[in-house]
Amino acid sequence: MITTEELKENLASVEKNIEEACKRAGRERDSVKLISVSKTNPNEVLEMAYELGVRVFGENKVQELTGKIDYFNEHVTEQPEWHLIGHLQTNKVKYIVGKVKLIHSVDSEKLAAVIDSESKKKGVISDILVEINIGNEESKFGIDASETVELVQSIAKYQNIRVKGLMCIAPYTEDPEENRKFFKKIKKLSVDIADKNIDNVSMCELSMGMTGDYCVAIEEGATMVRVGTGIFGRRNYAI
Ligand SMILES: *Cc1c(COP(=O)(O)O)cnc(C)c1O
Numbered sequence: 089m090i091t092t093e094e095l096k097e098n099l100a101s102v103e104k105n106i107e108e109a110c111k112r113a114g115r116e117r118d119s120v121k122l123i124s125v126s127k128t129n130p131n132e133v134l135e136m137a138y139e140l141g142v143r144v145f146g147e148n149k150v151q152e153l154t155g156k157i158d159y160f161n162e163h164v165t166e167q168p169e170w171h172l173i174g175h176l177q178t179n180k181v182k183y184i185v186g187k188v189k190l191i192h193s194v195d196s197e198k199l200a201a202v203i204d205s206e207s208k209k210k211g212v213i214s215d216i217l218v219e220i221n222i223g224n225e226e227s228k229f230g231i232d233a234s235e236t237v238e239l240v241q242s243i244a245k246y247q248n249i250r251v252k253g254l255m256c257i258a259p260y261t262e263d264p265e266e267n268r269k270f271f272k273k274i275k276k277l278s279v280d281i282a283d284k285n286i287d288n289v290s291m292c293e294l295s296m297g298m299t300g301d302y303c304v305a306i307e308e309g310a311t312m313v314r315v316g317t318g319i320f321g322r323r324n325y326a327i
Contacts, residue, residue, distance in 0.1 A: 089131075090321050091291055092136050098319050099140055102302075106313070109306035117249075120306055123171050125298075125316030126325040131159045137319070146192075146314050148174025154183050173295075175229045178202040186210045192255040192295050192314075193219045195231045200243040204296060207248035214248065217255040217295055218275070222270040224259045234279055240281055244288045253293030253311070256279050264301035271296055271308035278309075279282065 090098075100176050102122065102287065110117050114171035123146040126134050134145060134156060140158070145168055147153035158172055167187040176193055184191070194200055194216045201252065203291075207214040218240055223229030231239055243251055259266040274296060284305040297305025299318035 089156045090133060090136075092140070093108055093131070095136055096140055098135070099142070099319070102318050103316055105303055106124060106306065108186075113249060113307045113309075115306070117173070119311060121281040121312045123295075123312055123314045124319050125173065125314050126156070126320060127316065129320050130165075131156060134160075135163065138256050143168045144171065144189075145169070146173040148172070148173040150176065150180040150183050154187070157187055160220070171314075172311075174296055181206050185214055186212045189215070189232075190252065190293075191216045193217070193229065193321065195219045195221075195229055197239060197242045200246055200249060204246035206222070212248070213250055214253045215250050216243075217253050217293060218243070218251060220254055220256045220274060221231065222273060226259065227257045230256065233273065237281060238276055241286060244286050247288075249288075251289040252290070253291050253295070254281075255295035256297065257285075257298070258301055258305075261300060264304040267301045268304050268308060271301075271305050275309040288295065 106120055106122060107117055110120060110222055121144060121145050124142045125146040125282060153172060170191060171190050172184055172188050173192045177205045178199055194210040203214050209268050219230040220233050220236060221227055240251055254274055258270045261267055278294055279292040291309045294309055295312040296310045299315050302313040302315055
C-alpha cells in the first residue's frame with residue numbers, strides 16, 4: 089500500500105505540473121479540476137488522500153463507487169465529490185443518481201433516458217458529460233465524434249439532465265504530444281456545439297487527460313483531468 093509520504097509527494101508533483109501547464113496556456117489554476125482516480129485502491133488509501141486535502145474522487149465501477157461513498161458517509165462529515173468516469177449500464181443507474189457530482193460517460197440516448205427518469209424519481213437534476221470515442225481502439229465506449237451533435241440534441245429534451253460538456257479517453261501513449269491532436273479535436277467539437285446554443289446544454293466542461301497526458305490536455309483546454317497512477321501509484325487489479 090502507498091504511504092502517506094508517497095501520496096503527499098505525488099499530489100504535490102501533480103499539482104505543480106497542473107500549475108505549470110495552466111501558466112503555459114495562460115489559464116487560471118482554478119479553471120482546471122483535478123479528479124483523483126482512486127479505482128482499485130482501498131478505502132484506507134482514499135481516506136489518507138482525503139486527510140491530505142483531496143476532495144474529488146473518480147471511480148469507474150458502480151459497485152466499488154457506492155461502497156466507497158458508504159464508507160465516507162460513515163467516516164467523515166464533509167463529503168467529497170464523487171465522479172463516475174467509467175462505463176455505466178442502464179440497470180445500475182439507480183445506484184448512483186443523486187450520489188455523484190457528475191457522470192462522465194453518457195454515450196447513448198437510452199442511457200440518458202434512464203438517468204433522466206431515475207433523477208425525476210429522486211427529485212434531482214443530474215449533470216452529465218457525453219463521452220466521445222476519438223478513435224481509441226482499446227476503448228469500446230463513447231460515440232463517434234461525427235454523431236455528437238445529434239446525440240447532444242436528443243439528450244437536451246430531458247428535463248432532469250443537464251449536459252455540461254464532453255469527455256474522452258485518449259489512447260495510451262508514451263509520448264503525450266501524440267494525443268494533442270485528439271484534445272484539439274474535442275475542444276473544437278465542444279466550441280462548435282456551444283455555438284449552436286442548444287437549450288439545456290452547456291459546453292463548459294471538458295474532461296480529458298490522464299496520468300500520461302494531462303499537461304497536454306490542459307494546454308488544449310481540459311477543465312477536468314482524471315489522474316490515477318500519477319497520484320496513487322500503479323494499480324493492483326488483484327484486490
Ligand atoms: C483509470 C482511468 C483514469 C486514470 O488513469 P491513469 O492513467 O491511471 O491516470 C482516467 N479516466 C478513466 C476513464 C479511467 O478509467
